[in-house]
Amino acid sequence: MNIFELMDSKVSSFSKTDKAIYEQIKKFPEEFANSSLNVLCDSGSFTKSAMTRFAQKLGFAGYTEFQYQFQQDISAHKASDQKTSSAEIYGRILRQVSETADHDVISDLIQDMKKARRLFIIGTNLSHLPAEEMMIALSFHSDINAQIPRSDMMPYHYCDDDMILMYSASTGSSHQSLMQALRREGQGKPNMVLITTNAKHPLRHNFRRVIVLPTATMSDSMSNTPLSDMFAFMMFNDLVAEQLQLEKNN
Incomplete structure (x- = not known):
């Protein structure tokens, strides 16, 4: 073992x-x-x-x-001759995200984005990349008011009709200040959605919806794939962008 x-x-x-x-x-x-x-x-x-x-x-x-x-x-x-290349691991992750994605969940997510008065997209460290990618995808849709706040200039007050979309791969320690801010007296209760590759993410109980994506297995980690979570996030973003385009065309 x-x-x-x-x-x-x-x-x-x-x-x-x-x-x-x-x-x-x-x-x-x-x-x-x-x-x-x-x-x-x-x-x-x-x-x-x-x-x-x-x-x-x-x-x-x-x-x-x-x-x-x-x-x-x-x-x-x-x-070992059986070592899996990073390319194979990344390819498998992309396929798994695509094949296991629940399109009803994606459609519901898009509807929530459209209903929100303000959509805050949050991601720190490497998770900032998929947050930026999602922001770019949403910039083509004028009916979604999306923004990426700076980590040191987060909104002071949130409303019930706001939405927070957070990308976080592992522990979520960098988001503790946001969690504390949301517990301030007089704060609204925004619709919070977590996109993660960790089914046991320690902050998951704070979110109305948690979307868990496939990622590298523990044995795959020996192949040094620190970007595996980012590939999963970005594939999910592509699926959201595709669904947005379909709805726009219809």
Whole structure:
């Protein structure tokens, strides 16, 4: 059993912090396998003790032992004749999003966009790319009042007829300020929709609708596919754009 399979088998017992570490390892396996604990903690939001406890939950004496095994697993995977190329992984993700997309959900999403007084499209870090792409697609439709607010200049007040469309792949830690703002006294209750590749996204309970897209599997992550979520988001955007065009033509 490799590290990914081991983590998958233990995920149900993970704490909130463990799950955040798990998601980051999935996204950046090479960094967690090769960077020192000091570097990982300095560049991330995890403490050394949290990383050590995570390794111990998987049966290792500490993070050093976990990391050694992780390096061996990645090396073995790279040497395998069965290694899947990134192109194959990305292609599979695009097909899965296209084949599993619920067109009724997409139609409902578009109707919600059209009904909204203001549509705020939000995405941080890499998720900002699909947010920008969606904004471009919607710019051709004058009946949708869409905008991408700057992360440091989010609206102070939201109304019940506003809509927030958020792209977030993993932990959602960069959106905590928005969640806090929405809990301010006197705030309206905008229609909030989350587009994610994480079915257990920690912020999912704040949203009226959560759309979960396929992404790379844990074993695929050994092939170093940090952009897999972006491919899923952008394929979904293409499906939305296609549906918008169909409705416009009709």
